[in-house]
Amino acid sequence: MELALTVLLVIVCISLITVVLLQPGKSSGLSGAIGGGSEQLFGKQKIRGSELFLHRATVILSLLFFIIMLTLTYLKI
Template identity: 50%
Template sequence: MLTTVLMVMQVLVSIFLIVIVLLQKGKSAGISGVIAGGAETFFGKHKAKTLEGTLERLTVIGATLFIVLSIILTILMAR
């Protein structure tokens, strides 16, 4: 029963991660982005308040949850 619930959570977290990653913009701006001040957006003061900052934070949370669930499921399946 617990394994089934955790597997369903794993699938939901996987779908969540796929959607969040697809919503993010690409990081490659080419050579013009490097020369034209691409570092300004990286070191911006209010990055966490932007949509990109929020998506990055959600990606980290989702990936961490995915890894933790994977470890727990691996331990439960080994028994």
């Protein structure tokens, strides 16, 4: 059980790193922070297409990471 969770954790970690690195940067430098930063803050820009998929994958993989780590910690005690 512990070995299977450890292997699954490694797979989730590699997937999470890959998904995070594939996401485009959201900042557009200093001009974006002054002029267009409020648009992202109040949600006027909608996420579409591959960005939506990458965002959802990041959330799901991070939740899996958290749950697997808690389970492994509980099994080690």
